[in-house]
Amino acid sequence: MVSSPSPSPASSAPTSSDHAMLVSVFLALFLPCVGMSAVFLIYLFVLWFSTRNQSEFAKPVAGKGLSESELEKVPKVTGKELVMGTECAVCLDEIESEQPARLLPGCNHGFHLQCADAWLSRNSVCPVCRTKLDPQFFDASQDNPC
Numbered sequence: 001m002v003s004s005p006s007p008s009p010a011s012s013a014p015t016s017s018d019h020a021m022l023v024s025v026f027l028a029l030f031l032p033c034v035g036m037s038a039v040f041l042i043y044l045f046v047l048w049f050s051t052r053n054q055s056e057f058a059k060p061v062a063g064k065g066l067s068e069s070e071l072e073k074v075p076k077v078t079g080k081e082l083v084m085g086t087e088c089a090v091c092l093d094e095i096e097s098e099q100p101a102r103l104l105p106g107c108n109h110g111f112h113l114q115c116a117d118a119w120l121s122r123n124s125v126c127p128v129c130r131t132k133l134d135p136q137f138f139d140a141s142q143d144n145p146c
Helices: 016-052 068-073 113-122
Strands: 076-078 100-103 110-112
Touching: 068 113, 100 113, 110 113
Parallel strands: none
Antiparallel strands: 076 100, 100 110
């Protein structure tokens, strides 16, 4: 029968390699926690700063939409004349073939007449593709081929 050697009293005492292992385990657990805490604190500061100054960034821009005279220059068509489909992206309803609609120049997206007027009086971009309506379209001094 083979007997296993009994542990020597010197091996039960902590060695420098044991201390190094404890330090490395501690650092492996502690440093990521400190890093994540720092990232979280920075996130909270940015969140606080953005809510504190939100009124500066959220001010509506005056004159952002189209005027009545500019709205009248946007072409009126019927639903059957629409090129890019018959669903109104403002109200999400179908544009019937005999309903009046507006066809936006440039992108050719169509909308119900009332929906387009409501949207364009507040915004000067297409609600589908966000194309800005060209100011040259509303310039009366130029001959517009549309």
